[in-house]
Amino acid sequence: MNNPIEISTEVLAPLSTVWEYWCNPKHVMGWNFAADTWHCPRAENELIEGKQFNYEMAARDGSMTFDFIGTFDRIIPEELLQITLGDGRKMEVHFEATEQGCKVLERFEPESENSREMQEMGWQAILNNFKSYTERSI
DSSP states (O other), X not given: OOSOEEEEEEESSOHHHHXXXXXXXXXXXXXXXXXXXXXXXXXXXXXXXXXXXXXXXXXXXXXXXXXXXXXXXXXXTTTEEXXXXXXXXXXXXXXXXXXXXXXXXXXXXXXXSSOHHHHHHHHHHHHHHHHHHHHHHO
């Protein structure tokens, strides 16, 4: 992975719950956006190595939409997802049980259109949204 950005959070929920909320499309639609002005109206995935996910990201006012697509390269249940994004960049999501719940760590290759800082802030906001969604749902 080339010069990855790394973000993380600790979710106050059991590892099995965190994995389920991360992987289940029904839950992905509840957390996969960085700000309240966006949402994820559609999420599809086949959690099988070599299969794809496709998460529609959309502005709530209808002004913009795009598909966030990737392929699962390696899956170790409740531990690791290795992914190739639609534009060829690599990303990993690590899950680790802790005394309080579960640490989620993401590493991803940055794209060239936006600054590293902007990408880190945006991806961290989505991860923070995941944490909030999961903790209030259990």
